[in-house]
Amino acid sequence: MPETTSLFDTLNELLPEILKATGETLLMMAICLSAAIVISGALGLLVFLTSRGQSLERFRAFNLVANGVINVVRSFPFIILLVAISPFTRVIAGTSIGPLAASVPLSIAAIFYFARLIEQTLRDVPRGVIEAAEAMGASPLQIVRHVLLVEARSGLVLAVTVLAVSFLSYSAVAGVVGGGGIGDLAIRYGYYRFQTDVMLITIVLLVVLVQSIQFLGQWAARHVDKR
Amino acid sequence: MSQTASLPPSPAPAIELRGVSRRFADPGGRLVGVLPTSLRIATGEIHGIIGFSGAGKSTLLRIVNLLERPDAGEVIVHGQDLTRLSAAGLRQARHRIGMIFQHFNLLHNQTVADNVALPMRIAGENPARIRERVKACLDFVGLAEKADTYPGRLSGGQKQRVAIARALAPEPHVLLADEPTSALDPRTTLDLLGVLADANRKFGVSILLVSHEMEVIRRLCHRVSVMEGGRIVEQLDIADGRIPEGSRLASWLSDFGAGPAASPSPAGRPDADTRHHFALEAAHA
Secondary structure (H helix, E strand, O other), rough: OOOOOOOHHHHHHHHHHHHHHHHHHHHHHHHHHHHHHHHHHHHHHHHHHHOOOOOOHHHHHHHHHHHHHHHHHHHHHHHHHHHHHHHHHHHHHHHOOHHHHHHHHHHHHHHHHHHHHHHHOOOOOOHHHHHHHHHHOOHEEEEHHHHHHHHHHHHHHHHHHHHHHHHHHHHHHHHHHOOOOOHHHHHHOOOOOOOOHHHHHHHHHHHHHHHHHHHHHHHHHHHHHHO | OOOOOOOOOOOOEEEEEEEEEEEEEOOOOEEEEEEEEEEEOOOOEEEEOOOOHHHHHHHHHHOOOOOOOEEEEEEEEOOOEEHHHHHHHHHHHOOOEEEEEOOOOOOOOOOOOHHHHHHHHHHOOHHHHHHHHHHHHHOOOOOHHHHOHHHHHOOOHHOOOOOHHHHOOOOOOOEEEEOOOOOHHHHHHHHHHHHHHHHHHHHHEEEEEEEOOOHHHHHOOOOOEEEEEOOOEEEEOOOOOOOOOOHHHHHHHOOOOOOOOOOOOOOOOOOOHHHHHOHHHHHHH
C-alpha cells in the first residue's frame, strides 16, 4: 500500500539500498577523481607547457595532437562513450558491469575533462612570473614546481571541485551498466517506478553532497590563496 | 654580503653585445626589434637605455639573458658567449644574471622570504646558505620585518624592493632592469634608484637599465645609450646628471619642452626637477 507509506517509512525501508548506493557512488568518484588528478595533472601541464610562448613550445606537435584528442573524447556524450569503450572496459576491469566497470569510462571522461580544466587554469598564471623564473635559470620542471603549481593552486583546487560535482552527476549514468550509485537509485525507483518519495530522498542526498563538495572546495581554495 | 667582491678594476666588460639583431612583426604587422647592434658595458657600470616605446630597448635588454634569442650576433656576459651554450649551460649562466621588471613579477602565493629564496632554490643552493642570503638581502633593501608577509600586502615600491632583493640573492654579476620604476610614483622612484645605486656601489654589480624616464637615467646611470628605430643612435657619459649640450638627447629634451636639458640634478633634493620626469613619455603620448 504505497500511498499510505510515509516518507520516513520509505527511508527506513530503503536505507540499506541508499547506503549501498552511496558507497558505490563514493567508490566510482574516488577512482575517477584519482585517475583524473594523476593522469590529467601531467597531461594538462604538458599541454600548457607546449602551447605557444611557453617553455616547451618546441614540442608544439604534441600540443596539437593532445588538444585534438582531448576535444574528440570530450565530444562524446557520456552514455555513448560508456557503450563505445565497453570492450576496453572488459579488458581493464575484467567485466563490463558493476561500479568498477563503470569507473573505467568515468575515469576516461574525467581525465580529458580535467586536462582541459587544468590547462585553462594554468593560463591564468601571469606570463611575467613564468618569465621571471626563466630568467633565473629555471628548468621547465622547476617552473612547474616553483611557479605554476604555486601560483595556480587555488584555481586548481576549484578545478577539482568542479570536476567532483560534474562527475557526481555523470556517475548516475553508470546505472546503465549496473554501476549503481545514488543517481541510479533515483532513476530506478524514482523515475521508472514513479516513487516520488525515493526520488526526493536521493535528490536531497545529492544536493547535500554537491553543497558539501562545493563548500569544502571553496574553503580550501580560499585557504591556499594568498594573492 | 661579506663575500661579495668589491669592484675589480678589470677592463673586461660585464656585458658585450656584438652585432646582435632581432626582428619580429608587431601586432600591426610592422617589423620591429633590434637592428644589428653592439654594446659594451664595463664591470661596475650602470648603463641606461632610453628611447620611445617601439625603439627596441626592451628587446635589446632581453637579449642579454637570452629571454629573446637574437637572430644573429654574440651575447657575452661575464666572459661567456651565451648564444653558444646548451640549454643547461644557459640556465647555469642565468643563475648569475639578475633581472627586475616593471610589474615586479613576484609569486603572490609565497612569502617575501620565499620569493627572495626562489632563485637560489632554483640554483640548488643549500638551505643554510639560502637563509643567510635571504636575510642579508632583505636587510639590504630595508624589508627584514616583512619576511613573512605576502606580496599582496605590500606597496608597489616595497614589491620592487623585494624583487631587487630576489635578484641580488644569488650574487649576480649583472642586473638587468626593465622599466623598474615605470609603475611607481616619482618619490618611490627616487627611493628605488637609491637602492639600485647602493647595490652597485656595495656589491659592484653592473646594471643595465631600460627606461623612458629621463630623470631615472640622469640620476642613476654612468652612461646612456639612446635608441631609435631598433638601433643605438647615441652614447653619452652622464657625469653629475648632466646631459652634454649639443647631444641628440639634449635636443630631444628641449624639443619636448622639458626645459634646459643640461640642468644639473641636485643630489639630496628628491622633489627637484620632477617636471622632467615624464618628459619623454608625455611627448610620446
